[in-house]
Amino acid sequence: MADYALKDLEYWDARIREKVAELGLDCFPQEFEICDHGQMLGYMAYSGMPSHYPHWSYGKAYEKLKTLYDYGVSGLPYEMVINSNPALAYLMRDNSLCLQILTIAHVYGHNDFFKNNFTFKTTRPEFTIGGFKARAARVRRYVDTPSIGLEKVEPLLDAAHSLALQCRRNLAVKKLSEEEERDRLVAAATPRADPFQRIHRRQEFVEPDLRKVPPTPDEDILLFIRDHNPFLHEWEKDLLTIVHEETQYFIPQIETKIMNEGWASFFHKRILDSLELPQELHLEFLVRHNQVVRPIPGGLNPYHLGLRMWDDLERRGDHPTKEERETLPPGKTGRSLLFETREVDRDVSFIRRWLDERLMRELDLFRYEPKGDDLVITDVSDDTGWQQVKETLLKNIGMGGIPVIRVEDADYNHNRTLFLVHAHDGRDLQLEYAEKSLGYLHRLWGRDVTLETVVNGKRTFLTFGERGFSAKAAK
Amino acid sequence: MSRTVESIFRPFNPSDAERSDRSAGDRARHRLKVRESIRENIADIIAEESIIGKDRDKVIKVPIRGIREYKFVYGDNVPGVGQGTGESQNGQVVGKAKQPGKAGEDKAGDQPGSDYYETDVTLEELIDIMFEDLELPDLERKALRQLESFRIAKRKGYRAVGIRVRLDKRRTARERVRRKLATSASRLAREKDAVRVTAEVTPGTERRFPFHEDDLTYRHMITDVKKESNAVVICIMDTSGSMDTMKKYLARSFFFLLYQFICTKYRNVEIVFIAHHTEASEVSEEEFFHKGESGGTFISSGFSKALEITQARYHPSLWNIYAFHCSDGDNFDSDNPAALRAAKELAEVCNLFGYGEIKPLGSRYYESSMLNIFRRLEADNFQTVLIERKEDIWPSFKAFLARDRGRDQ
Numbered sequence: 001m002a003d004y005a006l007k008d009l010e011y012w013d014a015r016i017r018e019k020v021a022e023l024g025l026d027c028f029p030q031e032f033e034i035c036d037h038g039q040m041l042g043y044m045a046y047s048g049m050p051s052h053y054p055h056w057s058y059g060k061a062y063e064k065l066k067t068l069y070d071y072g073v074s075g076l077p078y079e080m081v082i083n084s085n086p087a088l089a090y091l092m093r094d095n096s097l098c099l100q101i102l103t104i105a106h107v108y109g110h111n112d113f114f115k116n117n118f119t120f121k122t123t124r125p126e127f128t129i130g131g132f133k134a135r136a137a138r139v140r141r142y143v144d145t146p147s148i149g150l151e152k153v154e155p156l157l158d159a160a161h162s163l164a165l166q167c168r169r170n171l172a173v174k175k176l177s178e179e180e181e182r183d184r185l186v187a188a189a190t191p192r193a194d195p196f197q198r199i200h201r202r203q204e205f206v207e208p209d210l211r212k213v214p215p216t217p218d219e220d221i222l223l224f225i226r227d228h229n230p231f232l233h234e235w236e237k238d239l240l241t242i243v244h245e246e247t248q249y250f251i252p253q254i255e256t257k258i259m260n261e262g263w264a265s266f267f268h269k270r271i272l273d274s275l276e277l278p279q280e281l282h283l284e285f286l287v288r289h290n291q292v293v294r295p296i297p298g299g300l301n302p303y304h305l306g307l308r309m310w311d312d313l314e315r316r317g318d319h320p321t322k323e324e325r326e327t328l329p330p331g332k333t334g335r336s337l338l339f340e341t342r343e344v345d346r347d348v349s350f351i352r353r354w355l356d357e358r359l360m361r362e363l364d365l366f367r368y369e370p371k372g373d374d375l376v377i378t379d380v381s382d383d384t385g386w387q388q389v390k391e392t393l394l395k396n397i398g399m400g401g402i403p404v405i406r407v408e409d410a411d412y413n414h415n416r417t418l419f420l421v422h423a424h425d426g427r428d429l430q431l432e433y434a435e436k437s438l439g440y441l442h443r444l445w446g447r448d449v450t451l452e453t454v455v456n457g458k459r460t461f462l463t464f465g466e467r468g469f470s471a472k473a474a475k
Numbered sequence: 476m477s478r479t480v481e482s483i484f485r486p487f488n489p490s491d492a493e494r495s496d497r498s499a500g501d502r503a504r505h506r507l508k509v510r511e512s513i514r515e516n517i518a519d520i521i522a523e524e525s526i527i528g529k530d531r532d533k534v535i536k537v538p539i540r541g542i543r544e545y546k547f548v549y550g551d552n553v554p555g556v557g558q559g560t561g562e563s564q565n566g567q568v569v570g571k572a573k574q575p576g577k578a579g580e581d582k583a584g585d586q587p588g589s590d591y592y593e594t595d596v597t598l599e600e601l602i603d604i605m606f607e608d609l610e611l612p613d614l615e616r617k618a619l620r621q622l623e624s625f626r627i628a629k630r631k632g633y634r635a636v637g638i639r640v641r642l643d644k645r646r647t648a649r650e651r652v653r654r655k656l657a658t659s660a661s662r663l664a665r666e667k668d669a670v671r672v673t674a675e676v677t678p679g680t681e682r683r684f685p686f687h688e689d690d691l692t693y694r695h696m697i698t699d700v701k702k703e704s705n706a707v708v709i710c711i712m713d714t715s716g717s718m719d720t721m722k723k724y725l726a727r728s729f730f731f732l733l734y735q736f737i738c739t740k741y742r743n744v745e746i747v748f749i750a751h752h753t754e755a756s757e758v759s760e761e762e763f764f765h766k767g768e769s770g771g772t773f774i775s776s777g778f779s780k781a782l783e784i785t786q787a788r789y790h791p792s793l794w795n796i797y798a799f800h801c802s803d804g805d806n807f808d809s810d811n812p813a814a815l816r817a818a819k820e821l822a823e824v825c826n827l828f829g830y831g832e833i834k835p836l837g838s839r840y841y842e843s844s845m846l847n848i849f850r851r852l853e854a855d856n857f858q859t860v861l862i863e864r865k866e867d868i869w870p871s872f873k874a875f876l877a878r879d880r881g882r883d884q
Contacts, residue, residue, distance in 0.1 A: 006486050017479045027480040034487035038496070045498050056508055057544055059501030086481075093487050108480070154504075162545050292667045298557045298569050305558075364559040368571035370551055377567045378554070383567075393556040428550045436545035 004097040006034075012101045012275075016108065019271045019286040024339065025112040030123065032104070034093050042063050043090055047250070048080045049132045050088075053139035053242070055157050083114040083253070084128035098277075105271040108412055109264030112342075117259070119252035119346050122171040125303035128249065135242045142235050144158045144470070152159045156236055159440035160243035166221040167247060169255065169399040170346075177379050181215040182208075217406035217421070220244070232444075235248040240444070255346045255398040262306015265293050269307075295363070305363070309350070312359050313337055355393075357386045369393045395425065403429055405451065422453035429453055431462075431471075438464035440451045508542050514604050595837040602735050629699040637693025706741035706795040706826075708734050710783070711777040713802035715752040716769040720834045726801035727764055728868050729831055736876070737797055747784055753807075755780035773810045774802060774845065778817035782824070791824040797874075798825045804832045804845040811848050822854035829875045830859045 013032070020027065035043070045062035047053040053256040082088040089107040090098055100108030114120050124131075139157075142148045168175065178185070191203035218224045226232065226240040253260070272285050293303045316324055317334030341350065360381035363387075366380040367389045379392075394400065412419035418441070422429060434451070441449045441464065448465035453475075459474035557569060633646060662682075710730045712718070718726075738744050748763035749755055755776040758766070781798055789796060798821055806814060822828045830849055849859050860871035 006484060010484060013482055013484070017482060021479040022524040025480075030480060030482040031485065032482065033485045035494050036487065040490055042496070042498050045501075054501050054504075055505040059498055059503070059505035060542065060544075062498040062502055063505065109479075144788040158544075163547075165546060237521055293559075295558050297560050300556060300558055361513050364561045364563050365556055366559055366563040366569075367554055367556055373572050374568045375555075375572055377565055377569055378565055380559075380563045380565060392554050396553075396555055401549070403549060405547055422547075426554045428549050430550040433545050433548050436543075437547050440545070474603055 004100070008097060009091075009100055009104070012097075013104050015275055016101070016105050016271055019105075019274055020108045020267075022333070023267065023270060025267065026116060027075060027087070027111040028084075028106065028115050030111055031086050031088050031273060032107075032317060033088065033090050035090050036093055037069070040077075040090060040092050041069065043080055044077070048082045048088075048090070050129060051133040051136045053136040054143070055161070056154070056160065071279045079107055081107050081110040081114075082124060082128065083120060083125055085115075085125040087111040087114065087125075088129065096280045096284065099288060101275075101277070101281070102268055102285055102288055108271075109267040110260060112255070112267075113260050113263050116339075116343050117252070117346070118172055119170075119255050119257060120343055122268035123249060123252060131245070131249075134157065135246065138242060142239065145235075148235055153239065155443070156239050157243065159443050160222060160240055162437050163221050163444070164243050164247040164442040165399075165402050166219065166405050167223075167244065168219045169251065171248065171323070175220070178213075178215055182210050185210065185215055213410045214407055217408050219404070219406050221405070221407060221420075221441070222444075224410075225441075228410050229445055231446050251399065252346075255348075258302045258306040258309075258347045258397060259342065259345060259350050260306070261303045262308075262310050265289075265303050265307040266310040300365075308359065308363060309354055310338065313341060313354055316354075319451055323396075348394055348400070351390070351394060351397065355390060357381065357383075357431060360386050360389060363432070365389050395427075402429070414449060415447070417448040417450055420449065420451045422451060424454040428455055431455070434462060435464070435469045436468065440464060479869070506544070510604060512542055513601070551642065563657050584796045602739065605732075606736055606739050628696045630694055631697045632695045633692050634695045635689075635692065637695065641694045641696065643692045646692040647686065647690050650692055651684070651686055652689060654687065654873050655684050704741045704795065705743045705745075705793060706790075706797060707745045707747060707785075707789045708737050708849040709747045709749065709781050709796065709798040709825075710734075710763065711749045711751065711755075711781055711798065711800040712763065713752070713772055713774070713777070713800075713805075714750040714763075715805070717772070717803050717805045718833075721835050722801075722803055723764060725833050725835075725862050725865065725868065726831065728865070729801065729862065729872060730799065732868070732872050733797065733799055733875075736872075741795060745789070747781075747789075749777055749780050749784070751777035751780065757784065772802070772806050773814075774800070774806045775810050775813035775817045778814065778821050781821055782817065785824055797827050799829045799831065801831045801833055803834060806845055806848075811845075814845070815848060815852060818849065818852055818857070819854065822852065822857045823882065825856060827875070828857050830857070831862055831871065831875075832859065833862050835863065 009032075037094065041062060043049075043346060044065055045058045052058070079092075080090045086109075087107070089103075089111075091103055091471070095103070114125065142153050142366070143150050185208040189206055189208045191205055194200055194203070214224065222240045222244045226237045226244075232240075269289060272282070272289075277285060293301070294308050295301055295304045314334035314337065316328070317332050317337035320328055341354070345353065363381070365381050366377045367385070368375045369378045370376075379388040381389050404425075405420050406423065407418065408421050409419040410416070420441075438449055438451060448463060451462045453460055453462060455471070455473075461472045461474060463470050551572060552880050559569075563569075578879045633643065684687055688852070708730075710727055710733075712723070712730075732747055734744070746760075746805050750758045750763055750766070752770045753776060757780065777800060785791060785794075785796055818830070820830070830845065832844060832846055834844075846861065849857070858875050860867075860875055862868060862871055
């Protein structure tokens with residue numbers, strides 16, 4: 001055990017909570033669990049969940065983390081926080097007192113963010129841990145059922161995991177049922193009442209195809225298969241549901257990585273600076289803090305970017321420049337800007353709204369492209385390039401790193417082929433991965449699957465059927 | 476004053492930590508997949524230089540290619556955004572383009588991780604995996620060459636009959652106590668009546684309870700026969716001037732596999748190195764692989780030496796003999812008939828005799844070859860293989876073993 005006892009932690013935690021209240025953070029009740037590094041590795045492999053269904057990929061994750069840790073390539077994170085109510089955080093017992101204090105403060109930052117940011121509104125945090133536990137029990141039951149067993153469950157989970165992130169990104173937007181979608185299509189096609197219909201040309205009525213499945217392109221691939229492949233067993237449908245639900249938990253975290261880490265770093269700095277730590281603790285804190293939030297040359301540290309942006313946002317509210325004052329609604333202070341933004345933005349909107357040319361120049365952000373074997377800078381944040389840099393950044397963050405693929409038609413060519421379209425935005429798919437993933441899709445759908453994408457500028461159809469994979473360029 | 480948030484601490488519980496190896500099952504499952512993957516890629520792994528000639532306990536790193544988790548991901552033409560130190564300029568090179576399937580920087584965990592990674596396997600484990608599918612057919616038939624190396628008498632259990640020296644006194648005494656207790660209930664009942672008659676029992680005159688035939692317990696001995704099976708691997712290599720490092724490396728890999736494989740099948744394996752140019756001599760392993768010789772080649776000299784050694788030290792009636800000869804096939808023409816004759820003789824004494832011709836890529840088109848000559852050798856247990864690249868080693872090794880039919884006694 002390190003240089004402190006549990007009551008030290010409780011003492012500092014109480015002091016930190018006073019500061020948390022002073023600063024106006026609004027948190028769930030917080031639970032801290034002290035664990036050793038072995039348990040920490042275990043939690044990390046299972047995304048922090050106290051219980052989780054079994055799958056070999058978590059064993060792989062564990063081995064990988066352990067190897068990296070054993071060889072000192074990467075340390076362990078100081079903490080892990082789970083978005084649940086009460087929020088659950090793990091503290092490593094081997095950490096020094098200073099690190100624990102930093103971590104505790106950092107955790108309250110995340111906790112506040114989980115509770116207040118709009119993307120987390122759909123996650124129902126009071127059921128997080130119970131939900132994971134219940135799903136784990138369901139999967140274990142299928143594994144133990146003699147007629148199913150691991151040898152059937154595992155391939156299905158492999159396939160489902162492969163497609164799990166092919167889902168809707170903004171969970172705050174309500175998903176319509178197919179009925180509602182059809183109603184909408186009809187409403188959109190129906191000519192609106194026009195008070196000047198005598199002088200206008202009559203709007204033509206184009207009949208929407210209401211028999212098409214799905215009525216509008218669907219991004220939730222797993223759910224679509226669950227609902228439209230009549231040959232799936234109930235347990236298979238249930239496994240698809242389970243994997244989908246687990247993924248839904250992670251989407252808000254992926255979507256707010258920069259904001260969330262920045263927010264927690266912003267407040268742990270603020271809290272620890274006001275705690276009047278003994279000098280040696282405070283010095284150690286400054287060292288650790290800088291390790292966490294330092295920029296990584298050539299890369300992009302979300303802690304750094306996030307912290308700089310929140311700092312800048314506060315300054316913008318309190319001491320705006322002349323131009324900024326004109327664009328800012330009246331009556332805003334730094335504080336109100338901060339708390340409002342943490343509620344209504346996610347990474348994409350946060351960066352779009354608040355990352356301006358001046359800050360980008362200060363951060364020296366650049367855009368690079370692969371050329372031959374090298375990554376070469378194509379734009380830097382100057383008068384001409386900053387918008388390019390920003391656009392590229394917006395494309396890459398959050399769920400932007402995952403290709404958008406939608407189900408267009410479940411009865412393509414009238415032979416129940418599943419037709420999907422990749423919304424190509426200049427970035428090609430990695431073809432080997434696409435081939436294997438289509439194989440999984442084919443396994444779940446049970447019939448041919450065709451994906452339309454663009455390869456090297458040419459429209460291409462990738463098909464996976466009975467006879468395996470084929471790629472065909474469109475005429 | 477605003478309301479403070481509640482918090483609790485759950486202290487560290489060492490016994491929880493002991494029990495909390497929750498990933499054990501998933502790790503085992505993953506390990507199994509790794510093993511499958513190694514088996515599929517065994518030829519590549521063998522072609523890797525690192526495993527040849529290592530100690531069996533040595534832990535080696537094996538690259539795993541099989542167990543990726545495929546998802547739809549972007550390919551390699553994807554631009555990204557990075558942060559500089561303040562002096563970034565257009566055209567500046569900031570890194571290496573990522574390989575497909577390998578992650579560049581870590582972006583919020585949504586990129587595929589580096590799926591090409593290495594795992595630790597002991598050489599022993601790897602050899603087990605390698606040889607899982609391979610068998611030496613008819614191994615059992617060579618009964619004569621399975622020596623009963625030693626007999627020992629081994630204790631195994633207890634019997635009610637036996638010779639007096641093996642009487643187990645302790646157990647016998649215990650049996651008696653047991654019997655006494657078992658009979659005491661009925662005896663007590665009987666003695667009650669007796670007491671009434673004799674009124675009192677004087678000390679020292681209690682009823683004796685002697686040993687009975689049934690109490691005697693003997694240690695049981697069985698003779699344990701340890702089967703000793705002997706094998707000798709004779710490595711013959713051409714060390715003439717034309718054998719360069721690459722050729723020697725290929726030869727060495729092959730010998731290594733052969734030796735390791737024979738080791739898994741026999742208890743007592745010896746290895747003999749014979750180096751030859753125009754003359755042959757038995758050498759140490761070090762000399763065998765590292766000492767370069769010069770001069771011409773008489774392949775027959777190597778075979779004759781091997782025959783000589785088997786006659787002297789490894790008689791075929793007692794030893795399973797595996798001989799393998801590596802050469803680049805550059806033999807003096809005048810020696811060919813002699814070589815063929817010697818090879819025939821050697822094939823007769825060996826379980827398995829092979830000739831590997833090592834021709835690094837392309838060179839076989841302009842150099843002479845012994846393969847045609849040896850084609851005339853008609854023996855079931857003789858096999859020639861051609862090794863051109865590292866990748867050929869495993870397939871040719873398998874082909875070589877397929878020839879072992881075992882000689883009838």
